[in-house]
Amino acid sequence: MLEVLRAADDHPTAAEVYERVRRASPRIGSATVYRTLALLVSTGRALELNLGDGAAARYDANTRRHDHAVCDGCGRAVDIDHPVPDGMMAEIARRSGFAITGYDLQFRGLCPDCQANGSDPARTAGGTGQQ
Amino acid sequence: MLEVLRAADDHPTAAEVYERVRRASPRIGSATVYRTLALLVSTGRALELNLGDGAAARYDANTRRHDHAVCDGCGRAVDIDHPVPDGMMAEIARRSGFAITGYDLQFRGLCPDCQANGSDPARTAGGTGQQ
DNA sequence: GTGATACTGAGAGTCGTTCTCAACCAGCGG
DNA sequence: CCGCTGGTTGAGAACGACTCTCAGTATCAC
CATH class of the missing domain: 1.10.10.10 (Winged helix-like DNA-binding domain superfamily/Winged helix DNA-binding domain)
Known part of the structure; x- marks a missing residue:
């Protein structure tokens, strides 16, 4: 498995x-x-x-700790290895009062293939929003 | 509504x-x-x-564009207003080839209340992982 | 009043996931 | 070799979140 x-x-x-x-x-x-x-x-x-x-x-x-970029066109997810700067984490912890143990970060957009094949997001038009 | x-x-x-x-x-x-x-x-x-x-x-x-911090203890989510720097977005777009239109970012940790009440995450021990 | 159109609520259906339970298996003592 | 015990498995039921369907109702122009 x-x-x-x-x-x-x-x-x-x-x-x-x-x-x-x-x-x-x-x-x-x-x-x-x-x-x-x-x-x-x-x-x-x-x-x-x-x-x-x-x-x-x-x-x-x-x-390993990593994030993802999700394609709005085909739904594909690729790995992103670019951590959020520590300073930003510390600043957010300070402002919110949270003891922050981690984060989930996903970028959304169009993958190179879907950009090439005309940009009509055929799949889940709309997506989750939150942007 | x-x-x-x-x-x-x-x-x-x-x-x-x-x-x-x-x-x-x-x-x-x-x-x-x-x-x-x-x-x-x-x-x-x-x-x-x-x-x-x-x-x-x-x-x-x-x-408005904003992110969230989610408490592993009580599940509460609070708003975070601290955008990811444009430079980081551009760098990730360049490296991945994606045309990035937005992102979802959630921090997880313990809210001030749950830090005070002893730190046993009573609720959904485990959570989504991805950290 | 009549018909067309849009919206609503109830309930059934779908989907991803978890639970339940009988069947199975390995290991062990006799 | 046999029966017992305790853990794991697969099938299918159950569950929660959400969507679909469909008959009933409201609204409107005529």
Whole structure:
């Protein structure tokens, strides 16, 4: 299962992980996939992503701290490795009074492919908003 | 409905909005609430928030660009008004090739209340991870 | 009043996820 | 080899959030 996740260069949803794992062991059930995914996440060997489009959670075997850019056209998510400056975190902690332990950051826009193929976001026109 | 949202200083879920609206007009149905919420979001008079905890979407009548800090203890979300520097956006756009139109940023940690009341995250221990 | 149109509420349906429970399996003592 | 125990599994039911469908109702022009 972790192998399936490691082999995936995209960010598969639980359903996609289920489908891929089923190719290797067809008798597996979805409950086991969700259980194992939860286990991997809780032991820190995978990351659960909520890419803010209200859709299913995605999973990522890249456990280093990183963010994502999500394409409004095709829904693809690519990794972004560019941390928020510490100074900004400290400033926000100071202003809000929160003890900040982490953050989730997703950029949205159009991936190079969708920019090339004319810019009509065919998929989930609208998206989550919050912009 | 927009009044209910404007009166809310928290960030209510659709179910909470439904409940509050129902106090004013008890015969309203949930479909109408979801429809109206979607309308408000699509006309830019409200913001839909996915706070990444896998739970229901939240709504916010504050339509200015802003981010949120979510408490791992009580689930409360407070507004943060501290934009990501333009330089960082440009750098990420350049590196990823994306035409970036916006971003969603949520900080997580413990709010001042939960820091005071001992720091056992009673609620959704675990959270979304991605950190 | 009549018909066209738009909106509404109730409830069914869908989707992603979690729960429940019987079946199964490995390990162990006899 | 047999039965027991405790953990894991898969199937399917259950759940919560959300969307769809459809009949009923309101609104309007005529």
